Amino acid sequence: xxxxxxxxxxxxxxxxxxxxxxxxxxxxxxxxxxxxxxxxxxxxxxxxxxxxxxxxxxxxxxxxxxxxxxxxxxxxxxxxxxxxxxxxxxxxxxxxxxxxxxxxxxxxxxxxxxxxxxxxxxxxxxxxxxxxxxxxxxxxxxxxxxxxxxxxxxxxxxxxxxxxxxxxxxxxxxxxxxxxxxxxxxxxxxxxxxxxxxxxxxxxxxxxxxxxxxxxxxxxxxxxxxxxxxxxxxxxxxxxxxxxxxxxxxxxxxxxxxxxxxxxxxxxxxxxxxxxxxxxxxxxxxxxxxxxxxxxxxxxxxxxxxxxxxxxxxxxxxxxxxxxxxxxxxxxxxxxxxxxxxxxxxxxxxxxxxxxxxxxxxxxxxxxxxxxxxxxxxxxxxxxxxxxxxxxxxxxxxxxxxxxxxxxxxxxxxxxxxxxxxxxxxxxxxxxxxxxxxxxxxxxxxxxxxxxxxxxxxxxxxxxxxxxxxxxxxxxxxxxxxxxxxxxxxxxxxxxxxxxxxxxxxxxxxxxxxxxxxxxxxxxxxxxxxxxxxxxxxxxxxxxxxxxxxxxxxxxxxxxxxxxxxxxxxxxxxxxxxxxxx
Numbered sequence: 001x002x003x004x005x006x007x008x009x010x011x012x013x014x015x016x017x018x019x020x021x022x023x024x025x026x027x028x029x030x031x032x033x034x035x036x037x038x039x040x041x042x043x044x045x046x047x048x049x050x051x052x053x054x055x056x057x058x059x060x061x062x063x064x065x066x067x068x069x070x071x072x073x074x075x076x077x078x079x080x081x082x083x084x085x086x087x088x089x090x091x092x093x094x095x096x097x098x099x100x101x102x103x104x105x106x107x108x109x110x111x112x113x114x115x116x117x118x119x120x121x122x123x124x125x126x127x128x129x130x131x132x133x134x135x136x137x138x139x140x141x142x143x144x145x146x147x148x149x150x151x152x153x154x155x156x157x158x159x160x161x162x163x164x165x166x167x168x169x170x171x172x173x174x175x176x177x178x179x180x181x182x183x184x185x186x187x188x189x190x191x192x193x194x195x196x197x198x199x200x201x202x203x204x205x206x207x208x209x210x211x212x213x214x215x216x217x218x219x220x221x222x223x224x225x226x227x228x229x230x231x232x233x234x235x236x237x238x239x240x241x242x243x244x245x246x247x248x249x250x251x252x253x254x255x256x257x258x259x260x261x262x263x264x265x266x267x268x269x270x271x272x273x274x275x276x277x278x279x280x281x282x283x284x285x286x287x288x289x290x291x292x293x294x295x296x297x298x299x300x301x302x303x304x305x306x307x308x309x310x311x312x313x314x315x316x317x318x319x320x321x322x323x324x325x326x327x328x329x330x331x332x333x334x335x336x337x338x339x340x341x342x343x344x345x346x347x348x349x350x351x352x353x354x355x356x357x358x359x360x361x362x363x364x365x366x367x368x369x370x371x372x373x374x375x376x377x378x379x380x381x382x383x384x385x386x387x388x389x390x391x392x393x394x395x396x397x398x399x400x401x402x403x404x405x406x407x408x409x410x411x412x413x414x415x416x417x418x419x420x421x422x423x424x425x426x427x428x429x430x431x432x433x434x435x436x437x438x439x440x441x442x443x444x445x446x447x448x449x450x451x452x453x454x455x456x457x458x459x460x461x462x463x464x465x466x467x468x469x470x471x472x473x474x475x476x477x478x479x480x481x482x483x484x485x486x487x488x489x490x491x492x493x494x495x496x497x498x499x500x501x502x503x504x505x506x507x508x509x510x511x512x513x514x515x516x517x518x519x520x521x522x523x524x525x526x527x528x529x530x531x532x533x534x535x536x537x538x539x540x541x542x543x544x545x546x547x548x549x550x551x552x553x554x555x556x557x558x559x560x561x562x563x564x565x566x567x568x569x570x571x572x573x574x575x576x577x578x579x580x581x582x
Contacts, residue, residue, distance in 0.1 A: 006046065006076055007047070008047045009030040009046060010087065012061065029082055029111050071101065155301050156303060157187050158466065159466060163244075164193050166193070171184055171186050187243070187303070188304065189305055199222070200238050201308050205312060215378055247272070250313075252269040254313075260298075264300055273305065274306030278299075344373070344535060345535055347373045351371055354375075354386075369387040387535050435479055435483045530542060
């Protein structure tokens, strides 16, 4: 039988340059190769997939994944690309891709390297080429890492956001034979912040608990370097950071016992300076940094003053390890419906469900909604009344069911909101495209600077390049934050016509179907059109996506019947039982 599947062209470029191997040039060369390879093929038989602004480090790219999806759906018979590294620079990705394509009976052709997986020799040559591509990437990465290690051995601060308690200042790194001064950076103590760091260590040693230390800091109005309330995660990050450790004999013995590479003589651990730890985190663009195994760290004596003695720091690490082994895990509520939507009206914190071991008359596990800040501060920073979770969830659902009873009016409101969401989504997507392009361009600049850095060791350009890399890295982190915010906004309103019809049908039949829905489906249904819910201790205010004016107040009174007044744009109230608050 004739194979009616289509041929796919895949093109990728890290950033737009307008010359050389542009996406347009790649596609045109692939198209000519297809005409020369396949008989009786037309433009309608060719599908084009373009990923611009994505690196070849992995295959997690939107158009590439879309192409693979069509391959799995038996719609593509061959993938054609300009060059092998347009697919990926990773051998594992190549191997997995080729194996999957073989199972799907999809061939692969690289135009410039003349690889064709329809032949045994073509597959062998492709694997060899991919091995060399990965070898080149790994060699470059290792060369850059070695260069950074050499810079780190003298204990300088290599850049980035200084830890709490310190600021980064410029100093003289070295002086060349011809008398030129090379700039470097070191950490200098910020007295007010340093006192907070010392307090964090002393309170943790006193309480032996992250939670109790967190409570103390919140109750006494201590804030982080960024002006936020201390959390257990922020406290733990300070306690585990070796930058505060004074380089003394206890510190040397600890790292030697842990088999960490120490780039300093034991005599330098004399209690004068602090510790610098390099290669401590695994940094990946778009992902949270992960702490490496301590055996991979590179320890040096820094140029800064330490804040915590070796004895105290080591004791803290032992306590953290003990607490980790017996850490209490809060049970996750599998019954609370509006957790994540419910906020405290007094302080703005989330209201979280707190489970009990009791059941009510309906056989349901009893739970309350409790303000996070109230719980952490032991009522000192917020003392709002807790809400009866069972009653509050039911009451919210009952009122939503009443809203959807007038289907014609409710559909009009939904369509209006969909139109506005579509307008907002278009704006978000345009902004996202610009932000992603800016991030991709910045990543390419860093890559080029790192390649240059590996060649400039010992020159006056070295410090300048490091400063440039640090500035660009800060820019990328800021862009990633903006991208995440806009993605969240876009996803909140990202709804196709089919999805809208399904949602509308579901909401209009809310009263009939809600009780039979599984708990997870109930949560999704509520989150589909509720933006947030605020508890002020007496009333609950429900805000829908759209106008901030569209709200419902659930107020305390003996009567359960809703009192609706005014036009539909005004908020309306209904009363509820006093059982909501405890």
